[in-house]
Amino acid sequence: xxKLARAHVLICGGTGxxxxxxxxxxxxxxxxxxxxxxxxxxxxxxxxxHGLCEMGxxxxxxxxxxxxxxxxxxxxDEIVETHLIKGRVVERLLYREPxxxxxVPDYDDIAFYKKQKRYALINCGHINPESxxxxxxxxxxxxxxxxxxxxxxxxxxxxxxxGLRGRGGGGFPTGLKWQFTRSASGDKKYVICNADEGDPxxxxxxxxxxxxxxxxxxxxxxxxxxxxxxEGYIYCxxxxxxxxxxxxxxxxxxxxxxxxxxxxxxxxxxxxxHIKEGAGAFVCGEETALMASIEGRRGMPRPRxxxxxNSGLWGKxxxxxxxxxxxxxxxxxxxGAGYFASQGTETSKGTKxxxxxxxxxxxxxxxxxxxxxxREIIYDIGGGIPDGKKFKAVQIGGPSGGCLPEQLLDLAIDxxxxxxxxxxxxxxxxxxxxxxxxxxxxxxxxxxxxxxxxCGKCTPCREGxxxxxxxxxxxxxxxxxxxxxxxxxxxxxxxxxxSLCALGQTAPNPVLSTLNFFRGEYEAHIKDHKCPAGAxxxxxxxxINEKCRGCGLCKKVCPVDAISGExxxxxxxxxxxxxxxxxxxxxxxxxxIDKG
Amino acid sequence: xxxxxxxxxRKIKERARQSTAARHENETQVIVGMGTxxxxxxxxxxxxxxxxxxxxxxxxxxxVLQTGCIGMCQREPLVDIVRPGEPRVxxxxxxxxxxxRIINEHLVNGRILxxxxxxxx
Numbered sequence: 001x002x003k004l005a006r007a008h009v010l011i012c013g014g015t016g017x018x019x020x021x022x023x024x025x026x027x028x029x030x031x032x033x034x035x036x037x038x039x040x041x042x043x044x045x046x047x048x049x050h051g052l053c054e055m056g057x058x059x060x061x062x063x064x065x066x067x068x069x070x071x072x073x074x075x076x077d078e079i080v081e082t083h084l085i086k087g088r089v090v091e092r093l094l095y096r097e098p099x100x101x102x103x104v105p106d107y108d109d110i111a112f113y114k115k116q117k118r119y120a121l122i123n124c125g126h127i128n129p130e131s132x133x134x135x136x137x138x139x140x141x142x143x144x145x146x147x148x149x150x151x152x153x154x155x156x157x158x159x160x161x162x163g164l165r166g167r168g169g170g171g172f173p174t175g176l177k178w179q180f181t182r183s184a185s186g187d188k189k190y191v192i193c194n195a196d197e198g199d200p201x202x203x204x205x206x207x208x209x210x211x212x213x214x215x216x217x218x219x220x221x222x223x224x225x226x227x228x229x230x231e232g233y234i235y236c237x238x239x240x241x242x243x244x245x246x247x248x249x250x251x252x253x254x255x256x257x258x259x260x261x262x263x264x265x266x267x268x269x270x271x272x273x274h275i276k277e278g279a280g281a282f283v284c285g286e287e288t289a290l291m292a293s294i295e296g297r298r299g300m301p302r303p304r305x306x307x308x309x310n311s312g313l314w315g316k317x318x319x320x321x322x323x324x325x326x327x328x329x330x331x332x333x334x335x336g337a338g339y340f341a342s343q344g345t346e347t348s349k350g351t352k353x354x355x356x357x358x359x360x361x362x363x364x365x366x367x368x369x370x371x372x373x374x375r376e377i378i379y380d381i382g383g384g385i386p387d388g389k390k391f392k393a394v395q396i397g398g399p400s401g402g403c404l405p406e407q408l409l410d411l412a413i414d415x416x417x418x419x420x421x422x423x424x425x426x427x428x429x430x431x432x433x434x435x436x437x438x439x440x441x442x443x444x445x446x447x448x449x450x451x452x453x454x455c456g457k458c459t460p461c462r463e464g465x466x467x468x469x470x471x472x473x474x475x476x477x478x479x480x481x482x483x484x485x486x487x488x489x490x491x492x493x494x495x496x497x498x499s500l501c502a503l504g505q506t507a508p509n510p511v512l513s514t515l516n517f518f519r520g521e522y523e524a525h526i527k528d529h530k531c532p533a534g535a536x537x538x539x540x541x542x543x544i545n546e547k548c549r550g551c552g553l554c555k556k557v558c559p560v561d562a563i564s565g566e567x568x569x570x571x572x573x574x575x576x577x578x579x580x581x582x583x584x585x586x587x588x589x590x591x592x593i594d595k596g
Numbered sequence: 597x598x599x600x601x602x603x604x605x606r607k608i609k610e611r612a613r614q615s616t617a618a619r620h621e622n623e624t625q626v627i628v629g630m631g632t633x634x635x636x637x638x639x640x641x642x643x644x645x646x647x648x649x650x651x652x653x654x655x656x657x658x659x660v661l662q663t664g665c666i667g668m669c670q671r672e673p674l675v676d677i678v679r680p681g682e683p684r685v686x687x688x689x690x691x692x693x694x695x696x697r698i699i700n701e702h703l704v705n706g707r708i709l710x711x712x713x714x715x716x717x
Contacts, residue, residue, distance in 0.1 A: 004618075004650050004651040004660075005615075005618055006618060006647055006659075006660035007618060008618045040647075041644070043618070062620065063618050063661065064661070065621070085635075085640075085662070086630040086631070086662060087630050088664060126619070133611065133612040134616060136605060136608045136612050137608075138616075141599075142602075145605055257599045259599060265599065265600065265602065
């Protein structure tokens with residue numbers, strides 16, 4: 001008989017917490033519990049991502065639900081002695097709200113979690129992702145069982161009435177997509193899960209695959225039943241080794257349990273799943289390039305139509321959805337479409353997972369109802385901007401998206417409102433920027449990314465992004481020309497019009513949206529040779545002012561010996577030698593060095 | 597483990613729910629005093645006995661918690677029983693051999709053991 005575990009210690013084993021050191025906590029804790037003879041009464045569970053990656057490694061102790069942050073192996077003794085033996089909370093390891101600095105012991109009371117509505121992420125961080133029993137214990141595979149008791153058309157109707165739209169970026173209605181594949185003629189059909197998450201700063205798909213892999217398998221099986229497919233592929237980039245490992249384990253468990261394979265749950269429905277590891281090319285997130293890659297060909301997009309629903313993988317009707325889309329399906333099936341459809345806005349139903357990165361206190365993942373404002377996400381959930389800096393803009397939708405400036409912080413977010421503002425939902429990656437970020441430099445960063453990732457098939461994308469990047473480089477270097485802005489705009493139009501796939505069609509967006517909201521910054525670079533944010537090193541310089549007392553500290557710290565001067569006399573910076581690293585300014589005790 | 601029907605699925609769900617029951621605080625609770633005084637008086641062995649007894653009876657939805665010193669150190673080990681909607685009852689000088697009686701009479705059947713009670717909160 002298994003002994004009752006009075007307490008469960010959940011340790012986050014997601015990629016974020018693993019890289020901040022959670023892997024070494026588990027053996028340390030196990031050893032300590034053994035030494036105390038408590039291994040039978042305390043259960044250690046390695047979970048997936050909790051979303052608050054900034055504060056990792058995260059450890060949660062149940063039944064109390066106490067939330068410990070940045071736990072190190074040296075903290076294990078105190079957690080065992082004080083909390084697990086004596087039942088007292090270890091105060092110093094508790095989370096503090098960035099705004100008030102007050103400690104919050106209870107998981108559920110933390111502001112980061114309070115405003116969230118977890119639907120796709122409901123199990124992430126709460127169950128052991130490597131245990132099919134724990135997934136079943138959390139109502140897992142009941143959605144599939146219910147789907148199998150209905151006919152496929154009814155399943156598609158349910159998904160349609162939920163209002164679920166593609167979470168990978170396109171926002172196409174999922175139920176309608178399923179119907180197209182179902183109506184397509186052919187005996188052999190496929191289901192593909194697009195797990196080729198590539199936007200810089202987006203990691204929701206990885207976290208779902210790592211934290212709740214069975215949910216994605218169940219969603220795919222339901223889809224297979226609805227569209228009439230008996231085989232599926234998960235296309236996941238090889239840079240996600242933990243996700244792939246958990247997926248392989250989950251597929252093996254589901255096959256053994258008879259939840260994948262032949263005659264699922266005693267029905268006549270067969271469904272098998274394969275994993276295809278991708279090499280991480282950004283363009284392979286585009287559906288036709290993705291299928292080419294599965295077929296063993298070079299990952300390049302092709303013109304549509306024909307759409308995958310009619311002619312997809314190996315020319316067969318194929319339904320492709322993104323990880324987060326599939327993760328929403330099991331609960332919609334199990335509980336009916338009602339709850340999902342009751343969340344969100346008129347055109348965008350349900351919840352969306354956003355990845356918070358950049359200049360924000362709580363870096364991590366947050367799932368919120370559609371229609372929430374950016375202000376709530378950044379300030380209430382994200383905890384605001386660190387170091388008392390001022391918010392400048394938020395980039396949404398990755399390299400295909402755009403920037404939202406401060407005046408749009410109160411925009412209710414959904415697919416339509418973002419498109420209207422010149423951005424896009426994309427996969428939901430948010431990069432927050434403060435007053436020290438140069439918007440020309442941001443546009444350059446994204447152009448550099450798309451230019452690098454362009455597959456080269458369409459000339460406007462291949463050559464046009466290169467020319468745009470050259471122009472942005474020279475603007476940042478202080479060599480911008482008078483007509484560079486109209487030239488950028490004209491190139492943008494050509495690239496958008498002349499590219500086959502979304503990579504090229506959206507590549508100019510970061511430039512266009514920064515031009516739209518921050519045109520003055522471009523002009524300052526070009527006309528005044530100034531970078532208003534003080535970020536472009538070619539356009540800034542350091543000068544020593546009359547507050548200098550001649551202490552010599554700046555001279556010592558300068559890595560290139562650009563500073564000269566006698567002790568107790570004013571020092572001087574040689575601008576020709578200076579590399580603008582800012583080390584002198586940081587070191588000066590008298591605020592005698594100006595940047596400008 | 598082959599799952600052939602919804603019934604099979606539900607059976608596994610029931611089993612899985614038991615193994616994760618400790619991940620929320622239940623309304624039915626056993627609370628052991630784990631201050632220095634409690635530990636010195638043998639609260640650890642009482643706690644182990646409680647866990648054994650709960651496992652042996654296959655009781656579900658019971659949280660076993662600890663608390664600090666309440667000031668009545670001479671009566672340690674102290675064990676509190678909380679049942680939903682009933683007052684919290686404290687037993688004093690609890691020995692491991694008393695545990696089965698407390699669990700059976702009070703926790704399961706709601707009959708307070710008047711000979712051992714020290715307080716009602």
